[in-house]
Amino acid sequence: MKLGILGAGGIASTMAKTVAEMKGVEVYAVAARDLERARVFAQKYEVKKAYGSYEEMLADDEVELVYIATPHSHHYLHAKMCLEAGKHVLCEKAFTVNAEQAQKLFDLAKEKKLLITEAIWTRYMPSRKMINDIIESGVIGEVTAVTANLSYTVSHVERIRKPELAGGALLDVGVYPINFASMVLGDKVKDVKATAIFQNGVDILDSIAMVFEGDCMATLQCGAREISDRMGSIFGTRGYMQVQNINNPEKITVFDTEHKEVASYVVPEQISGYEYEVESCMKAIQEGKLECPEMPHAETIRIMKIMDDIRKSWNYEIPCIE
Amino acid sequence: MKLGILGAGGIASTMAKTVAEMKGVEVYAVAARDLERARVFAQKYEVKKAYGSYEEMLADDEVELVYIATPHSHHYLHAKMCLEAGKHVLCEKAFTVNAEQAQKLFDLAKEKKLLITEAIWTRYMPSRKMINDIIESGVIGEVTAVTANLSYTVSHVERIRKPELAGGALLDVGVYPINFASMVLGDKVKDVKATAIFQNGVDILDSIAMVFEGDCMATLQCGAREISDRMGSIFGTRGYMQVQNINNPEKITVFDTEHKEVASYVVPEQISGYEYEVESCMKAIQEGKLECPEMPHAETIRIMKIMDDIRKSWNYEIPCIE
Numbered sequence: 001m002k003l004g005i006l007g008a009g010g011i012a013s014t015m016a017k018t019v020a021e022m023k024g025v026e027v028y029a030v031a032a033r034d035l036e037r038a039r040v041f042a043q044k045y046e047v048k049k050a051y052g053s054y055e056e057m058l059a060d061d062e063v064e065l066v067y068i069a070t071p072h073s074h075h076y077l078h079a080k081m082c083l084e085a086g087k088h089v090l091c092e093k094a095f096t097v098n099a100e101q102a103q104k105l106f107d108l109a110k111e112k113k114l115l116i117t118e119a120i121w122t123r124y125m126p127s128r129k130m131i132n133d134i135i136e137s138g139v140i141g142e143v144t145a146v147t148a149n150l151s152y153t154v155s156h157v158e159r160i161r162k163p164e165l166a167g168g169a170l171l172d173v174g175v176y177p178i179n180f181a182s183m184v185l186g187d188k189v190k191d192v193k194a195t196a197i198f199q200n201g202v203d204i205l206d207s208i209a210m211v212f213e214g215d216c217m218a219t220l221q222c223g224a225r226e227i228s229d230r231m232g233s234i235f236g237t238r239g240y241m242q243v244q245n246i247n248n249p250e251k252i253t254v255f256d257t258e259h260k261e262v263a264s265y266v267v268p269e270q271i272s273g274y275e276y277e278v279e280s281c282m283k284a285i286q287e288g289k290l291e292c293p294e295m296p297h298a299e300t301i302r303i304m305k306i307m308d309d310i311r312k313s314w315n316y317e318i319p320c321i322e
Numbered sequence: 323m324k325l326g327i328l329g330a331g332g333i334a335s336t337m338a339k340t341v342a343e344m345k346g347v348e349v350y351a352v353a354a355r356d357l358e359r360a361r362v363f364a365q366k367y368e369v370k371k372a373y374g375s376y377e378e379m380l381a382d383d384e385v386e387l388v389y390i391a392t393p394h395s396h397h398y399l400h401a402k403m404c405l406e407a408g409k410h411v412l413c414e415k416a417f418t419v420n421a422e423q424a425q426k427l428f429d430l431a432k433e434k435k436l437l438i439t440e441a442i443w444t445r446y447m448p449s450r451k452m453i454n455d456i457i458e459s460g461v462i463g464e465v466t467a468v469t470a471n472l473s474y475t476v477s478h479v480e481r482i483r484k485p486e487l488a489g490g491a492l493l494d495v496g497v498y499p500i501n502f503a504s505m506v507l508g509d510k511v512k513d514v515k516a517t518a519i520f521q522n523g524v525d526i527l528d529s530i531a532m533v534f535e536g537d538c539m540a541t542l543q544c545g546a547r548e549i550s551d552r553m554g555s556i557f558g559t560r561g562y563m564q565v566q567n568i569n570n571p572e573k574i575t576v577f578d579t580e581h582k583e584v585a586s587y588v589v590p591e592q593i594s595g596y597e598y599e600v601e602s603c604m605k606a607i608q609e610g611k612l613e614c615p616e617m618p619h620a621e622t623i624r625i626m627k628i629m630d631d632i633r634k635s636w637n638y639e640i641p642c643i644e
Contacts, residue, residue, distance in 0.1 A: 141548075145548055147543050149555070151467065191517065195515045195531035197539055205466070207541040209517035209529030211519060217527045219471070219529040219543035227558075227561065233471070237547075257549045
């Protein structure tokens with residue numbers, strides 16, 4: 001499969017390095033708004049084609065799947081361009097700025113019979129199945145509560161600090177704890193309450209309480225100013241588990257009700273972790289599917305709506321690029 | 323110093339065993355509503371006097387300090403009885419059912435020139451100074467965020483499940499994470515938002531977001547239905563620390579911004595941990611003080627008010643015993 005990368009930033013580099021070590025897929029093209037930047041990238045990662053505009057790359061018939069690695073403010077615009085050019089799409093998280101944009105993309109992809117999926121990598125990783133399997137084994141009993149936090153020192157970064165780039169902690173960082181809670185407690189969310197600290201027009205530290213049907217609850221914190229321990233904890237009636245680094249799970253430890261460690265798991269060695277979402281896309285495309293089972297369209301929409309509602313409760317409206 | 327224990331339950335036993343190993347203080351008397359129960363307790367822990375009513379013990383001139391070990395629904399009533407009988411008081415947490423009751427006790431104690439303090443043990447423990455010292459050393463930079471959780475499988479216990487005993491997770495369990503956050507982030511609370519799951523008339527799982535002046539935030543979860551990992555995490559601009567078991571800190575681990583462990587501390591060996599609050603009372607009484615510096619009256623009132631406001635936001639009114 002021939003992959004085109006739209007954008008030439010840090011995350012694009014990681015994808016290029018990852019695909020270089022994968023079988024059955026190659027980074028065939030890269031596009032940046034600046035040709036020189038694309039050329040440097042292409043040379044560095046041995047990419048055949050370098051384009052100085054996204055349109056040019058999308059006009060290349062060889063490109064089958066496009067990985068969108070631009071800021072989330074521009075995902076809708078760029079994914080739409082890809083679909084209109086007849087390309088399958090793997091689009092970075094947060095998928096779009098809001099649920100409406102996401103729905104429009106899914107509708108267009110359906111019309112064009114193209115695959116499109118959100119690159120929320122934790123959904124595709126083996127750790128997801130490991131966590132599910134541990135829960136299903138019943139070792140921690142019935143799961144009723146989750147806590148998770150994720151924060152990075154990124155408030156100085158352009159995509160975080162500018163409202164017009166859909167800045168703030170929620171869309172960029174919060175999407176992980178919300179997905180973590182959703183993967184464990186499901187999609188029957190009854191109520192979401194969120195409190196935020198704003199600095200210079202964007203949320204930099206958020207507390208989120210999610211109440212699920214069946215009297216379950218998740219308590220989440222996400223931030224863009226300080227570092228956090230990235231811990232995800234899953235509490236059940238017979239014990240609990242800790243997931244180290246919810247953004248890229250490294251270790252899962254299970255404890256009993258006496259706080260004794262009863263089991264510990266490490267995830268399989270990985271290239272970067274990006275390989276799983278690419279593999280899922282390849283499989284789905286081969287099978288003629290329009291969505292990846294790891295992250296169904298309905299789930300992307302549902303999570304985007306939660307984030308829409310949270311921002312609405314804060315009166316934080318992100319200017320949309322159409 | 324001669325201590326009287328009011329109540330003969332599990333926490334009273336721990337106190338008796340603790341004081342037995344301390345110097346300069348003895349459990350001189352115990353009182354229960356049932357004389358036989360008091361006698362069994364007294365025999366088991368080698369306590370000189372056993373009383374079948376609280377009034378009788380309080381009429382004993384030898385008793386100097388009373389440890390109140392009854393459910394928090396009855397703290398106000400019992401502390402008032404103690405003060406009126408001229409006894410100093412160490413009263414278990416949560417101190418009273420609401421701030422109004424707490425204020426009345428402090429006013430009465432002041433009038434009677436007696437010491438009264440809340441037995442929120444984490445405030446008196448060496449771990450508190452250790453955590454403060456680590457923060458003051460600057461190793462994790464400026465502290466701006468806290469997460470903490472505490473849950474126990476206690477929803478079947480009478481004091482938790484009965485609203486008339488001031489039941490629910492908040493007063494019994496939530497008082498710890500709220501105190502943890504307050505010890506770290508201070509007393510300048512700007513906003514508190516809390517979400518709860520209620521079962522049979524009491525809150526059994528709560529999410530609490532506390533916003534502090536200086537753009538700091540604490541995200542807390544407390545529960546009475548499932549077990550939790552009891553983790554308290556303190557995030558700063560240059561790193562973070564994890565406190566294992568916020569209800570009785572065992573280990574404090576410091577990490578840098580690369581998530582590398584840079585230091586680890588264990589707390590000094592302790593009898594049960596109750597000795598520190600008793601020692602503080604003894605010292606304060608000897609010095610003629612009416613409050614303990616580790617938990618000033620103003621701080622008890624402030625925390626009670628936070629919990630009052632939270633319950634008010636839930637429309638959960640606890641029937642008060644006067």
